[in-house]
Amino acid sequence: MTFTVLTIFPELIDSFLDTGMIRKALEKELISCSSVNIRDFAEGKHKVTDDRPYGGGCGMVMKPEPLAKAIRSAKEASSSSKTILLTPQGTPFNQKRAHHLSTYDGLILVCGRYEGVDERICHELVDEEISIGDFVLTGGELAAMVIIDAVVRLIPGVLGGALSASQDSFEDQLLEYPHYTRPYSFEGQDVPEVLISGDHARIDRWRLEASLKRTFLRRPELLSEKKMTRPEIDILKKWCIEIGKIIQAQS
Numbered sequence: 675m676t677f678t679v680l681t682i683f684p685e686l687i688d689s690f691l692d693t694g695m696i697r698k699a700l701e702k703e704l705i706s707c708s709s710v711n712i713r714d715f716a717e718g719k720h721k722v723t724d725d726r727p728y729g730g731g732c733g734m735v736m737k738p739e740p741l742a743k744a745i746r747s748a749k750e751a752s753s754s755s756k757t758i759l760l761t762p763q764g765t766p767f768n769q770k771r772a773h774h775l776s777t778y779d780g781l782i783l784v785c786g787r788y789e790g791v792d793e794r795i796c797h798e799l800v801d802e803e804i805s806i807g808d809f810v811l812t813g814g815e816l817a818a819m820v821i822i823d824a825v826v827r828l829i830p831g832v833l834g835g836a837l838s839a840s841q842d843s844f845e846d847q848l849l850e851y852p853h854y855t856r857p858y859s860f861e862g863q864d865v866p867e868v869l870i871s872g873d874h875a876r877i878d879r880w881r882l883e884a885s886l887k888r889t890f891l892r893r894p895e896l897l898s899e900k901k902m903t904r905p906e907i908d909i910l911k912k913w914c915i916e917i918g919k920i921i922q923a924q925s
């Protein structure tokens with residue numbers, strides 16, 4: 675899979691590509707990445723990439739010509755790629771979208787700066803607009819890195835084990851269960867006894883119940899949308915019975 679990031683701060687992207695899991699994936703040739711400086715496509719001595727907004731108002735808007743040239747150049751180099759603009763106005767990004775994006779041959783990620791990009795860029799040259807959340811950043815670069823990170827770790831061979839990604843939070847609409855490692859006792863808190871029992875069936879049941887509990891308390895809306903499995907329904911029914919007993923004891 676090929677990632678091309680269009681930005682006026684390529685060094686920001688380059689340091690990210692040079693580190694950790696992304697670097698490993700590049701070394702293993704599971705992915706290829708490049709950053710393109712939009713300024714290289716700007717005209718004149720000063721290579722200006724922004725201008726004042728028509729209609730007035732504060733802030734600057736990214737000029738369409740350098741951006742259009744940069745996008746067309748990236749599309750020529752990587753013709754089957756999907757072109758994505760990172761913007762707070764885009765479709766919300768999530769794990770499902772990450773899976774979908776991981777099926778493409780390549781992604782061209784367009785990072786705006788200032789108050790945004792000229793609207794006419796979106797119509798002809800951008801396939802999709804994506805937002806990583808309801809907040810505003812000074813540029814799309816961090817959003818592009820978030821998307822690359824989430825997509826790369828889904829590519830087979832990038833993570834340690836094949837199972838690693840499928841066991842993540844959100845893959846099954848559940849938050850992850852708590853994790854523990856040595857030492858057994860840390861600042862007065864011990865590891866739950868079940869995890870050192872060696873009884874793997876019991877451990878699996880405990881982890882599933884812990885995941886359900888966490889999701890119910892922290893993100894109940896995830897459970898409303900979820901297609902439950904048999905063991906999950908059994909746990910929820912057990913809670914109902916227990917809560918029923920507590921209420922009964924009151925009357």
Ligand code: 4G3
Pocket residue numbers: 759760761762785786787788789790791804805806807808809810811812813814817
């Ligand atoms: C406005 C993406 C701002 C328009 C980009 C780009 C937040 C996100 C920007 C535009 C961004 C996000 C740059 N801020 N929530 N800032 O994904 O096209």
